Amino acid sequence: MVKRDLVVVGGGPAGMAAVIAAHENGIRDILLIERDQYLGGLLNQCIHTGFGLDYFGELLTGPEYADRFIKKIRAIPDIEVSTRSFAVRLTGDRTLTYLKPGGIFTVRPKALIMATGCRERTREMIHIPGTRPAGIFSAGLAQRLINIEGLLPGKEAVIIGSGDIGLIMARRFILEGAKVKAIVEIQAKTRGLTRNVVQCVEDFGIPIYFNHKVLKIYGKNRVEKVTVAEVDEGMNEIAGTRTTIECDTVLVSVGLIPENELIEMAGVPIDKGMDSGIFVCGNSFKVYDYVDSVTSDSEKAGKLAAEYIKSAVS
Amino acid sequence: MIKKMTCIECPKGCTLSVDIENCKVAKVDGAKCPKGTAYAVSEAESPVRIFTATVMADGLNLKLVPVRTDKPIPKRDIFKAAEETGRMRIKAPLEAGDTIIENFLGLGVKLVATREATRLTGR
Ligand SMILES: Cc1cc2nc3c(=O)[nH]c(=O)nc-3n(C[C@H](O)[C@H](O)[C@H](O)COP(=O)(O)OP(=O)(O)OC[C@H]3O[C@@H](n4cnc5c(N)ncnc54)[C@H](O)[C@@H]3O)c2cc1C
Ligand code: SF4
Numbered sequence: 001m002v003k004r005d006l007v008v009v010g011g012g013p014a015g016m017a018a019v020i021a022a023h024e025n026g027i028r029d030i031l032l033i034e035r036d037q038y039l040g041g042l043l044n045q046c047i048h049t050g051f052g053l054d055y056f057g058e059l060l061t062g063p064e065y066a067d068r069f070i071k072k073i074r075a076i077p078d079i080e081v082s083t084r085s086f087a088v089r090l091t092g093d094r095t096l097t098y099l100k101p102g103g104i105f106t107v108r109p110k111a112l113i114m115a116t117g118c119r120e121r122t123r124e125m126i127h128i129p130g131t132r133p134a135g136i137f138s139a140g141l142a143q144r145l146i147n148i149e150g151l152l153p154g155k156e157a158v159i160i161g162s163g164d165i166g167l168i169m170a171r172r173f174i175l176e177g178a179k180v181k182a183i184v185e186i187q188a189k190t191r192g193l194t195r196n197v198v199q200c201v202e203d204f205g206i207p208i209y210f211n212h213k214v215l216k217i218y219g220k221n222r223v224e225k226v227t228v229a230e231v232d233e234g235m236n237e238i239a240g241t242r243t244t245i246e247c248d249t250v251l252v253s254v255g256l257i258p259e260n261e262l263i264e265m266a267g268v269p270i271d272k273g274m275d276s277g278i279f280v281c282g283n284s285f286k287v288y289d290y291v292d293s294v295t296s297d298s299e300k301a302g303k304l305a306a307e308y309i310k311s312a313v314s
Numbered sequence: 315m316i317k318k319m320t321c322i323e324c325p326k327g328c329t330l331s332v333d334i335e336n337c338k339v340a341k342v343d344g345a346k347c348p349k350g351t352a353y354a355v356s357e358a359e360s361p362v363r364i365f366t367a368t369v370m371a372d373g374l375n376l377k378l379v380p381v382r383t384d385k386p387i388p389k390r391d392i393f394k395a396a397e398e399t400g401r402m403r404i405k406a407p408l409e410a411g412d413t414i415i416e417n418f419l420g421l422g423v424k425l426v427a428t429r430e431a432t433r434l435t436g437r
Contacts, residue, residue: 061380148376175367175396
């Protein structure tokens with residue numbers, strides 16, 4: 001087993017800010033583990049502008065925001081970056097196992113920072129009945145398919161939920177030549193930023209239905225249609241408001257949940273991790289709206305981990 | 315005529331009341347900073363947006379290179395811009411910030427890459 005001063009899991013904005021801060025605070029033996037081929041995390045697929053206004057005082061796209069940190073990390077030889085490395089096991093004494101082409105590796109650092117981001121809530125979590133045809137995607141997956149893989153998931157979409165990812169994907173669908181038939185939001189107002197409603201939905205005249213829910217998804221092999229109805233305050237269908245919308249794609253944008261499987265596996269309560277040298281930052285700690293705050297909070301995590309390492313008797 | 319709009323210059327999203335007379339802005343209320351006033355004038359008189367998209371890459375480590383305009387372009391040209399980036403191909407390696415087209419669609423803005431793309435070989 002390899003010993004290290006600091007290991008950080010996750011090379012998104014949180015993990016990148018944490019390694020840089022730890023280095024600035026005197027830590028020299030650092031390993032950053034990322035399962036993807038590249039650093040940047042979610043930012044690589046967020047090609048729209050809206051990042052960096054607080055932290056850099058400039059309006060940047062996701063990849064540009066990430067690029068600034070990637071360049072900084074490259075310039076620090078003390079930080080070893082291991083991409084295509086998937087952390088799969090963690091125990092309470094900070095022993096971390098990860099897979100990487102070529103083998104299985106184990107490392108036990110003096111401090112560990114988990115920055116594994118978040119996961120999207122799925123159709124199953126909001127209980128929409130119907131069949132299970134092809135054509136149902138979480139909005140973030142659709143974003144990855146379009147912006148990274150160059151694949152358009154469908155031609156006529158209905159978007160369930162009005163979180164920012166759904167709003168941003170509505171515009172992306174339209175600019176890629178597809179149609180967005182409706183955005184259906186069960187609440188009375190959007191959960192996303194107003195600016196995204198303006199520049200992603202209103203700009204393109206996309207119908208957005210508040211106080212409405214998708215009742216059922218239909219289709220044998222591929223999505224064929226959904227039924228939609230207005231709901232009352234108890235979220236129950238109001239009689240006589242049911243309509244059908246034909247579509248071949250359903251995007252689900254109903255929120256994010258922190259990704260904390262490994263910490264749960266280690267049996268360390270997330271708020272007590274610091275006592276055992278395990279720190280959590282970024283979206284895996286709580287879901288943030290702005291990456292700028294992810295960066296500043298994760299810098300604090302890097303600094304705290306550095307202090308922990310320096311104070312540890314090892 | 316008073317028009318309500320939401321400022322999109324920053325995430326605060328101030329609600330602006332814009333007094334428009336003869337297609338010109340006479341007065342703006344509700345902006346928490348000067349950028350809001352400027353936004354209201356531009357939005358009422360000639361709305362503009364930063365354009366972002368992806369361009370297909372050929373022989374590079376990325377399938378798609380994300381791109382943006384360095385300055386906002388008129389809203390009415392957004393679809394034209396999307397068609398243009400849909401037709402383009404990038405073959406040469408790029409750094410984030412590199413200019414791809416100096417005068418994009420003759421609009422006086424640059425089309426720039428927002429992510430590094432390297433040659434496929436020797437990675
Ligand atoms: C569609 C969308 C739009 C957004 N728009 C904006 C915006 O306009 N402005 C703004 O400020 N913010 C925006 N955000 C939020 C911002 O992108 C996030 O807050 C930020 O990316 C979170 O950073 P993170 O490092 O915590 O997580 P992530 O970026 O998700 O990074 C986590 C990293 O950990 C890696 N990882 C996970 N598990 C493992 C494992 N077991 N082993 C190894 N590696 C692992 C992942 O591959 C990933 O690279 C948006 C987010 C989305 C999804
Ligand atoms: S007016 Fe200023 S503070 Fe308000 S949303 Fe616009 S830029 Fe932000």
